[in-house]
Amino acid sequence: MSGLETRQLRYFVAVAEERHFGRAAERLGMAQPPLSRAIRDLERQLGVQLLIRTTRQVTLTSAGETLLADARVALDAVAAAEHRARHAGRPVPTLRLALKADYDAGLLPKIIDAYRTLPVELLLGGHGEQVPALRDGRADVALLPTPFDERGLDTEPLVTGPRLVALAAADPLAARTTVRLADLAGRRLPDGTPAETGRTQQPPANWRSRLDLSQIFNLVEVGNIVWFLPDWVARRFPRPNIAYRPVDGLEPTTLAVAWPAESRSPAVAAFVRTVKEIADTSFDDESSAAGQPAVR
Amino acid sequence: MSGLETRQLRYFVAVAEERHFGRAAERLGMAQPPLSRAIRDLERQLGVQLLIRTTRQVTLTSAGETLLADARVALDAVAAAEHRARHAGRPVPTLRLALKADYDAGLLPKIIDAYRTLPVELLLGGHGEQVPALRDGRADVALLPTPFDERGLDTEPLVTGPRLVALAAADPLAARTTVRLADLAGRRLPDGTPAETGRTQQPPANWRSRLDLSQIFNLVEVGNIVWFLPDWVARRFPRPNIAYRPVDGLEPTTLAVAWPAESRSPAVAAFVRTVKEIADTSFDDESSAAGQPAVR
């Protein structure tokens, strides 16, 4: 009658994601029986079957699928309310900028220098952590490469450039001016996946690169390991023992600034304006990067 | 540590909106002391002062203002998860269409006839109830006149037309081909507000017209009462004793179809496509209504 509690949603999401009551209970730091009971009560309360349990597997009904999607959104919104309230209570207001280290295309110092509305607080995160940070209110604005899930976000493109592959200079492929994905057979990415897949699909959601760029460069220099990166990253890291080459069949990627769509914050609006101006002047207007020969 | 509960958000929203613990407690169906304690605990948990209490008044801090806004969207998201899950569990799937009675510009029968993807369930609501119904998951799609708060929604315009005033045919103003707002001095809307304000600002959020169009028409015919409505409504209700006249200084209004922005439902997409086609053919393409002489 009186509405769902976030606890119920958290429990359901845990079970739905794990598809296993025991593991879900462990993840939630509780015992399995009360979790089973909570889910049963949730189903009673909604009057809807969410899960199909056999003793061997747990699967979602279609109602369960829709609840899983909506519950994630709702939990993000609740977390956002909490984080933003916490932040709003701090004595000195700041703008929290989420970005991936080294993926600022060299704009960051100019941005910090030009943006004077608020002090900027940096949230350096791994790949794919910027969007969640925006969604759950830990960040006000983010700098990140496309593609990403834009739902609930507004974005503005800054710089576009082709994706390059970083090779050991000694690699035979370095003799070519351009390589195809298939040519990369035999090479691997730092995490072990074959390079010729081109990492077209995002790495699994739980994957986190624990390597920063310089560590990756070291691996690449030694050989047999390659790495993909936008040219607006590569051109900032020229290295004698590494060659960057454009890759046929990889989409170009764009550095974008993104922020919550419902944001009415003038500080964010001013930030976006500043960043856009800096990007436009730094890469004098239209995509100076796109289509140009690769660095090195 | 473990995150906010929706109960806490509901309590805070009640107090923040009422700006009074006693009334808020009454609205929540509980006593005042536990509510005071719950808010105090919430502030402790967040480490942020949300309210400034004197014994005479309660005001929001700026952190409280941001939490109020964010809590409303979070509560909507939670309610949406609940409503959509309930609906998804029903044996026969339907598309829930929210609209204001008589504000379909005559499209509704054609829509129902042409849209065969799912059975359509109508949610007839008063003015301003469509957007909340979309936000909290009671409706999948809505038909409603601009302007409205589009945050979180995607929209597609269907028909645009000027806003007319409905007058008694005997009213001296009916002799004119067009009237200005100031001319309406002395006349009143059915709810008693002076007509010359033009209802430029929306009626107060709690205002609900308990009158349907035919009741309003009866009042207008008797005289001294006027009513504003889009021409794409008026042209569907020609009446001998009522004159419709365009009003200088009122923006035209557009009938739009709207749906939750994050919706990935193919049924909604198909519905929007169908409605758009019907509107385009019914009003052969560009705004046949706009700029044309008013009905009658």
Add this chain to the structure above:
DNA sequence: CCCGATTGATACCCTGGCGGTATGAGTGGT
């Protein structure tokens, strides 16, 4: 200037919801 009305805070109690443990029951694999 004092007293009463108003309103939020404090103190204390008590109940039911939620989590824990022990155990049962169904099913698939060997």
Add this chain to the structure above:
DNA sequence: ACCACTCATACCGCCAGGGTATCAATCGGG
């Protein structure tokens, strides 16, 4: 057929959250 696995049931105990009584602070009126 038996064992391992996994979810459900039964039962218990605690404390979070709501209720009642009362205090404290502030404003307004006579």
